[in-house]
Amino acid sequence: MHAAWWLGRLFLRLSRSAGSARLTQGPGHRGLSSHRRDPELSSFVARTNTCGELRSSHLGQEVTLCGWIQYRRQNMFLVLRDFHGLVQVVIPQDESAEAVKKILCDAPVESVVQVCGTVISRPPGQENPKMPTGEIEIKVKKAEILNSCKRLPFEIKDFVKKTEAIRLQYRYLDLRSFQMQHNLRVRSQMVMKMREYLCNLHGFVDIETPTLFKRTPGGAKEFVVPSREPGKFYSLPQSPQQFKQLLMVGGLDRYFQVARCYRDEGSRPDRQPEFTQIDIEMSFVDQIGIQSLIEGLLQYSWPTDKDPVVVPFPSMTFAEAIASYGTDKPDTRFGMKIVDISDVFRNTKIEFLQEALSKPQGSVKAINIPKGIKYLKRKDIESIRKFATDHFNQEVLPVFLKANRNWNSPVAKIIVEEQSQGLSRLMETQEEDVVLLTAGEHNTACSLLGKLRLECADLLEARGVVIRDPALFSFLWVVDFPLFLPKEEEPGKLEAAHHPFTAPHPRDLHLLYTEPEKVRSQHYDLVLNGSEIGGGSIRIHNAELQRYILATLLKEDVKLLSHLLQALDYGAPPHGGIALGLDRLICLVTGASSIRDVIAFPKSFRGHDLMSNAPDSVPPEELKPYYIQVSWPTDSEAAKISLNHPHNPEK
Amino acid sequence: MHAAWWLGRLFLRLSRSAGSARLTQGPGHRGLSSHRRDPELSSFVARTNTCGELRSSHLGQEVTLCGWIQYRRQNMFLVLRDFHGLVQVVIPQDESAEAVKKILCDAPVESVVQVCGTVISRPPGQENPKMPTGEIEIKVKKAEILNSCKRLPFEIKDFVKKTEAIRLQYRYLDLRSFQMQHNLRVRSQMVMKMREYLCNLHGFVDIETPTLFKRTPGGAKEFVVPSREPGKFYSLPQSPQQFKQLLMVGGLDRYFQVARCYRDEGSRPDRQPEFTQIDIEMSFVDQIGIQSLIEGLLQYSWPTDKDPVVVPFPSMTFAEAIASYGTDKPDTRFGMKIVDISDVFRNTKIEFLQEALSKPQGSVKAINIPKGIKYLKRKDIESIRKFATDHFNQEVLPVFLKANRNWNSPVAKIIVEEQSQGLSRLMETQEEDVVLLTAGEHNTACSLLGKLRLECADLLEARGVVIRDPALFSFLWVVDFPLFLPKEEEPGKLEAAHHPFTAPHPRDLHLLYTEPEKVRSQHYDLVLNGSEIGGGSIRIHNAELQRYILATLLKEDVKLLSHLLQALDYGAPPHGGIALGLDRLICLVTGASSIRDVIAFPKSFRGHDLMSNAPDSVPPEELKPYYIQVSWPTDSEAAKISLNHPHNPEK
The missing domain is CATH 3.30.1360.30 (GAD-like domain)
Known part of the structure; x- marks a missing residue:
């Protein structure tokens, strides 16, 4: 009954926000989140109810349910599952219902069935208090197999251990697990509440920016996308950084986007080649403004079954973080x-x-x-x-x-x-x-x-000592980062500590021309329980300053960024922003062990889709329109590659 | 700040339960926009108010405004603009305010300024009834130039005609136009309401699906993305079709996503290489279910300044559409x-x-x-x-x-x-x-x-005859499409009229094995004013039927889709869905003349970003990690290409 318990909790959590407000609502009222009515989960479809919602209050109701056969007991009972929970169905034993009995007894586990029947009380003593629907069962009148299930590669039960490789290969089965259902639903709801906060409460505009862009200077981690012009490539951007700044120049004042970003880092254990960030930019804002916005955002969107987020978050300088915690993302739990x-x-x-x-x-x-x-x-x-x-x-x-x-x-x-x-x-x-x-x-x-x-x-x-309270979410701002770092390969030269559009700290401006390595920036990171979940900065809005930093201090080729520099010349407002890493945040909120558990179809750590087998070969004639061809490695190179990418199940 | 909005919500809630008459709204009620509190547009930032919001009710208030100088009249008045509107600022003429005067008189048009002052009445007779803020003006105390503007390539005034090429090149300036601000805000708001309808009212789960996928059979229009494995490529999918079906197999029941999709069609006048669709899939649903969902969705999200959407939409068979209108997307206005x-x-x-x-x-x-x-x-x-x-x-x-x-x-x-x-x-x-x-x-x-x-x-x-009422939005379902069409190149063979996962019409199932060309499908298109704005279908959930159609009728290589076929074997529920083309829909709603006018950073019809000059060259050494090289065309080939892609301003 572990499963039942889980589902019960899931739905308790997810629907709690509706709460008492239901009492004060008229029909058809569509409220603000706190007034919110429960969503209708059975509108437009064949069922009248979900399996998981039935209670004693439904007694006597004729219901139609659709779900998967979770298990069958002695051809007497069947437990039917949908995303909402489990319900017990009584298999009729009388001769007149022979056909229904046969259908329900013959169908393999995980087959999809539709049953019509009446909600009845369980006989006294047979209630199951661990199961949210444990007081009732369904007396079936009609049953239909909607689709039969072949022999499964693994059982759809949380306690059945599976390797991650097999879970990813059969992701569509793994998604039926309570944990994955829970994680993806929490993600969807949290993002929805973030949107409400940004759009409905604070007038942000959700603007989509292109993902087919141009390679940025030093964009070695950007995937290239060949175009139909010889030698010309798009690039999948690592973030909408340039676009969001250009939107500010365009007077779009309060921008946000749940943005898909791309980073080609080869194999990294807990990274994905595509990931999602809550991307935000505002004009006429300072560091405190952005921080207050984000504190409110997290407070508003935080799951209601957890302790409320306390704001404002504590703040710590980079220097202090290093001195006290030896890292720029201290775990302050x-x-x-x-x-x-x-x-x-x-x-x-x-x-x-x-x-x-x-x-x-x-x-x-x-x-x-x-x-x-x-x-x-x-x-x-x-x-x-x-x-x-x-x-x-x-x-x-x-x-x-x-x-x-x-x-x-x-x-x-x-x-x-x-x-x-x-x-x-x-x-x-x-x-x-x-x-x-x-x-x-x-x-x-x-x-x-x-x-x-x-x-x-x-x-x-x-060894059993509680050091970090698992219920604790400890947020922290880290501020006053250095603006530049010595270049790793050439320590005599400088590189941007974050990105070259970060504004210097106003109090250090004078050092920019004398001791730039001492200049602090207006960058800020948001840290949660020792993980960086976001970062942003006030940007440079002065074209001259931006040119000086790019050309003189960083020795970048400014031609690649001429559009941005030009934009700053035409009345760019002061602006700043932030991006929250959604995958990581949801991972922490749900307590998932990997970001792959909060993504519906993640790639393996080698960047493979184990279900469809992407990336895959493409016939040379299909590469022709893009004027590219494969440079096949020589035998010795190939041997080296296969050494780096050995064949193993977790490919 | 937070206290303020909680109080606001409390007030809303109290006033709502009191005024019960407002709550008894019929099913056609389009939501809360009328009840909803206006978003706070000046939270977290330097201004106290937006330029556009000031009215007589603000008289006497001390305000701080940030905006762009729209124009200046005789060094007496300045009109300040932000995304919300225009406001008149009185330039002080007394000697004690010499500094403020100088700042406001010297700043070029389109410079960004911050002014502090008092809202005062305009002198009698000087009110401007055409201007929403026309009853008031600002008596300035303090002024600061936040950023000066260099000489512009064109004036930021809607009446100044610009070529589209110049608009795209300086998109960040073009975005300041009233029309672009309006279009992008309508888009954001409509999508937000769609999300409310799907997530909050009907329990849909917003799930992100990968865009780095694998080439689908016949996916000639899919961009390829080289991976770091020799000869292996990802592909940017044309839609999340496979993923959304797999989510149904995974029990995620009610899925939606505002999905970025990709289609490489070379040059097409009103298409974009990346576009956005409202992507929806449901289990246990039939055609009527999806149609009702979409009718409700559009009704709920429709801009309140337009006539409400009347549902249900009329429906017409494909045969009838062809017979009466000669097209499968009749303009029924x-x-x-x-x-x-x-x-x-x-x-x-x-x-x-x-x-x-x-x-x-x-x-x-x-x-x-x-x-x-x-x-x-x-x-x-x-x-x-x-x-x-x-x-x-x-x-x-x-x-x-x-x-x-x-x-x-x-x-x-x-x-x-x-x-x-x-x-x-x-x-x-x-x-x-x-x-x-x-x-x-x-x-x-x-x-x-x-x-x-x-x-x-x-x-x-x-010639001046009104044939199509510009205020009319005429929706239409077109149904009963043929399942197959003769292949264009080989008319003896069949191809899927839409895609190979479309379910046949139940009444024509028997024909599938004898006269497949006569089988109608369960596909449906949504047409608005003669444009197809959406399409979907009930899908095949039976593995055997799917195999038969793919392998026997369409002669496709089923190996490429083995994951999907396998998924159907493991208890796939009956399911169906739809996708709405968001760019086209918003284009029709806003009356924009091109989808480029409802996209922040569109590509030219040759697929170029005229602002940043994407796609661009990539040095060979940056292609090396992807095991690709450019196949430069021969001189004669190159001549042919440049004939097809002549250099012109609208590249």
Whole structure:
């Protein structure tokens, strides 16, 4: 009855928003969301009711139901399923109903049937309180097999474990699972409420922008689409960035779009070649304006079965996020923050700390693992230290304040009492805590400890300690990012930290011409439970400034962006915006383990559609109109490719 | 902010339950727009109000406005524009406001300014009743230039005529025009109401389907997208057809999507390589169910400033549409229907009529042009006759019942009195009408007269006769299409009239195995004012029937569709759906002259983005990861191409 329980919850959740308002409504009234009437789920179709909606209040009603045979018990009962839930159908046993009985007993499980009958009470004692429809059953008068089901590749039951590859291959069967039904419905409803908020409450205009566009400078991750002109290609854009800015220039003031975007990154475990973002842009707005808009948006669209979203969201500078969490997307559901303990060791005799502190940006940092002595094993500490050496070339030293266990803790023994007290005070340690300490350059030390913080949280949770409340949604704005970063390949040169249209922080404008690497930007990220779910910025609306940044600082070919630069010259309003990653957001809201579980037909992590077998070969003559041909790799190249893309079921 | 809208909603709710009379609305009630609170257009931004919203009721209010300088009068007044409208700003003339004056007088037209000031009455006699804000003006205290505007390529005034090429090149400026602002906002609002109807009222689930898919059999019009595997390509689908059927198999029961679709047809004047359809699919539904759904959808979403949509829409069989209008998308806003007058001429002596009637499917047909004698000129009749000969190899004969003009009407003279009377009776002619008569095979004759009917309507309207009421929206269902058509290239073979998943008409099922060409389908088209705005069908849900049609009748390679066939085997419910062409629909609703006027960033008819210059060249090294290279055409081929794609401004 696990299934029944699930469906019950699903529909409780999804229809809760209707609530008490139904009492005050006249017929045909179509209300604002809070007044909202339940949707009519059986309008225009053959059924009179859904399987899942029937209750004692329907007793005596003649109903027609359509659904799938979930299972059959001893040729006496049949459980019929539709998207709304399960209902028990009594298979008639009297001779006059022989034909109906035969139909219902012969049909294989997962066949589609239509039954007409009466809603009756279950006999006393046979009610099933775990099943939302558990008080009633259907006395059948007529039955018809609408379609028979062949032998299935797997059972449509949530408890039957399937590999993801088989689920993707038979996606149309996997979609029948309660979890996928739930996820896709939550997604649809949340997006609908976002639209209500944007369109109906705040006058945003939903505008579609092209996906057949032109390659942007440095657009190496953009899919190309050959055109019927030799050598000319469209490009599938990574976001509607340019278009939304041009809409602002066009006076379309408050734009939004649930935008399909494309990114060709080859194989990435939790990315999709096409994804969806809630794309927003406004004129005459500042950072606070966008943030308030988004806070209201999430509050309004948040599922009603969860705790309401509390606004405003806390905000943190990029520098603070790095210093305290070692990452620009801190998981603020729990503490264990990074603490700078340099001052404690300012006069230390410990050589490697001395050395670290003598360098510019040198520091000693630590995190406190609560009850680490109790829950962390020796091998955990060892693997933590190995990780630090392997990935960061850093030493990590565990400090046990209550050194009652025989672990390898070289520093603990040589820390003098004064330092130990200082440490204890700064780290707010309790008796059984373990402090992980490292020394080195600020960013490296923070980055390492940030990773260890998450790693230790996982470890503690695996041992049964609740570190992150699963019901908690912890939103955070991260602001004041740097505008530029040193180019990865050529550290002497700069690249845009986000994109070249991001406006500099007004207080740092003067640095743009002297020390551009120090300029902060008006970019902001929205972080939820340690995942980046959105990002945006106030944009540059001044053509001259945009030209200076593109041409002089970033050395980009401005010709490729001449249309945008020109647009800024013709009275572009100040503007800014944001994009929320919908797949990731819904994944977090539903608690799905992968974004593939909130997408109806996702690609495998190699970018394959395992159901239809896309991408597929195309005969050369069909490529001719596009003036392209395949450059087949040589044998040795091909061998290398197949090494990178080995044949395996999760292709 | 939030408190404010909650209060607003509370107030709405209270006032609604009190004023119960407003709630008792019939089924034709188009929703809440009248109850709905206006969206807040100035939330989150620097302005307090929009330019267009200010009225006498705002007198005395301190306001901050942001907008573009529409024009300036004698350095005394400035008209400020935003998306909402225009407002007059008084430029202060006193010395103390010298700075403000300078700012407002120096800024070029179309610069973006922010002004703070007080709403005051215009002096008596200076009100402008043509301007919604014409009773008030703004007394400015502060002004700031937010961005200056360089010399424009054209003026942002609707009356300034521009070529479409220049409009597309500077689309961001063209978007500032009243007409484009209006069209895009109507589009956004109509789609929003469609979503409310589908999601909130009828429980549809908005599900996104992939656009990186696999080439479908015969998908010559599908763009290809190279993948990072040699020789493997994705394809941009022409519609989510397969996915929506698979969603039904997956139990997702009521699906809709505002779906981006792609069609590569090379150059077509009023088509776009990417377009949008309202895509719908339902399980357990029949033709009437889908039609009622769509009628309700259009009624609900129809703009409130137009006459309400009357439902149900009339319905007509394909055969009837051809017989009466010579097309499967009849413009039913006006009569002038095709009439079969074969019986009148059954015993004629007129040789060519005799000959036509002696053949199978031979017939004599006519249309009646009301007041044709008055409005059609001799050269019109001549060009009509030439058109018939050139394009249909058919004779068209004008018959003047009141033969008082010296036109070339050979038949009129030889039609005997009895025939003349019969003709007059069947055609319901009036004195000054002209009958256009043709003889020949049924379909050809109808098709020709269908074209002439539209042509003559245009001609009459050009001469000032109102044939089609511009306020009239005439919807029509066309049903009972043939399931198959003879293949154009091989008339002995069949092809699907729409697509191979269309279910046959149940009454014609028996013919499928004997005379498949006679089978009607369960396809339906929705026609509005002579344009097809939608089409759909009940689909085949039986795997065996689908296999038979694909493999035996259509000779398709079923391997390419094996996933779909397999899905039908696993308990596929009966299902059907429809897709509405959104661009075309909005074009008709707004009265736009081209779908390009209801799309923010359309392509030219050659598929170019004239603003950004897409498609564009891509360096060979960026094609390498996709294992493709350009097959440059030879010189002679290139010459041929440039002949087909001559360089002209409307590229």
